[in-house]
Amino acid sequence: MPRRPIRAAKGAALLAAGVALGLTAVGGSYALWNKLVPAGTGTVRSADFLITLTGSNNTGTYNMVLADGTPATVALSSAAAPLDQLFPDTPVYAGVSVGNATAAGSAFTVKATLPQPALITDNGPGTGLAQYMSVQSAAATDLTQCPTLPADAYKDSFPGVLIPKGGSAVICFKIQLTAAAPSALQGQSASIAVPLFVNQIS
Amino acid sequence: MTKGAIVTAAGVMLLIGGGGTLAVWNVQQNAEVGTIASGDLNLVASEGVWTVAAADGPITIPNINNYQIVPGDTLTYTQTVDITLDGDNIAANLSVVNPAGVNTNFAQGTYTTSPVTLVKDGEEIANPLDENDDVTNAVASVTFDFLESTDGRDSVDATYDFSAVAFKLDQIAPANPVVP
Incomplete structure (x- = not known):
């Protein structure tokens, strides 16, 4: 009988660990595919009036x-x-x-x-x-x-x-x-x- | 030679012992799991072109970094961009990074320009994009007009830097994955 609270505590700990892992997994989802392409637009510059x-x-x-x-x-x-x-x-x-x-x-x-x-x-x-x-x-x-x-x-x-x-x-x-x-x-x-x-x- | 022969014999005995483990019941079934294939997300920008407006039509500028504009010049930059989105549950947002450029010494009122936009068939591309939104020949453009009303020596030796402009395609997690 006194062991049941200990089992419940172990179960809660496992659940917490599972939740923590789940959160970690969600955090990882930010690293989705992405691609950055420079436009290569360059710089516009004005002339001198010389x-x-x-x-x-x-x-x-x-x-x-x-x-x-x-x-x-x-x-x-x-x-x-x-x-x-x-x-x-x-x-x-x-x-x-x-x-x-x-x-x-x-x-x-x-x-x-x-x-x-x-x-x-x-x-x-x-x-x-x-x-x-x-x-x-x-x-x-x-x-x-x-x-x-x-x-x-x-x-x-x-x-x-x-x-x-x-x-x-x-x-x-x-x-x-x-x-x-x-x-x-x-x-x-x-x-x-x-x-x-x-x-x-x- | 004698030592070599002994070692060889011991090895053969070990192999015989291992082979004996196959002689028990076993069964195999094909799971028919199939093959997982990934999709694609890609963004390809062609080389852009700067032109200057002229009476007989726009003239291509070979290198904008070597070209010096004067009041009355209207420059236009155009570039085509292809977007690939393959995946049954793929979604993505397209954005223009640093679209506004950086002005150094062009006086207010001597020029007009607008942020770089990316359009297809005359309409700005709307996010989010999905697997049905593969786009070819989307057009990125920006116009820089050095106004004829510029007076005196206003805005000589000025620069307007668009070199940090980029296009970015970011996958976003689909809200409700769909299995076809």
């Missing part, structure tokens, strides 16, 4: 946008290589070569324009030279062409020039001093700033 500017008179080549994101200023003449002296009705010439150096995967044509008129500023107060000066522009394919382009190629407004990916174009400037300029302006100087805009077309 425009180079090369000034006439060997002033060097620069990226249009500096590393800090600000626009570059490219001189078209320097103290070592100044423009020719300017006389009434005897223009001088300068130019800038604009290169489209993007690494874009597709066609990436840009358009270089001069949407704002040249800003002519006297070097020094009260000289008055700037009011007798004018700037016209024309498109070319090489910086050496600027002095040799036909006179009527130069216009007051620049319609823009298309530059394909990997290509370049030259914008020539013709700087003139009007015949009405007084002789008192001899030896004076002025600075000319021409904002250049480059837009993606396609």
Whole structure:
């Protein structure tokens, strides 16, 4: 008689073991068949908008946008290589070569324009030279062409020039001093700033 | 030689002793248990293709990792996937792993994209799948549109990484096994 509780306890223990095994077996069912296939989709990356500017008179080549994101200023003449002296009705010439150096995967044509008129500023107060000066522009394919382009190629407004990916174009400037300029302006100087805009077309 | 001959004789005697155990009643019946055959669960993805939209039709990009997009480009990735589910009680869930990709430096408002989807006949594949849902030529796709409205130099040198995208087929335990 006293042995029955012991048998019951053994039975309960076996049952518990069976339940435990059953739970273990259920846990194992999480390892069902599965398959993972990488899509191999890769990475989409954007190009840089890389425009180079090369000034006439060997002033060097620069990226249009500096590393800090600000626009570059490219001189078209320097103290070592100044423009020719300017006389009434005897223009001088300068130019800038604009290169489209993007690494874009597709066609990436840009358009270089001069949407704002040249800003002519006297070097020094009260000289008055700037009011007798004018700037016209024309498109070319090489910086050496600027002095040799036909006179009527130069216009007051620049319609823009298309530059394909990997290509370049030259914008020539013709700087003139009007015949009405007084002789008192001899030896004076002025600075000319021409904002250049480059837009993606396609 | 003498030692070798003795050992051989003892061995023969042992074999004779063992053979004697066969000389008792025995019977054999075929159980006709049959053969257990397992099914199959498989997922096969073909090599995907990136294309860029063009006026004369899409152009295939040989290697997306070497291609640099610019505003106005619309890229589309397509890939076919085959699903095999063989088994009288098989069921599985199909999922796209990391479908959204990871953006690095594409400015908000300069692009649109959507998670990778897997569709068949124009409809997204619905889970759970069973043995009747073998699928061939399901199409996985994603489109990345670099908007023309992008201004200035926004989103230059940016990346959008879809390389962790994967497809996964997970068997799930059938709720009520069915014996055909």
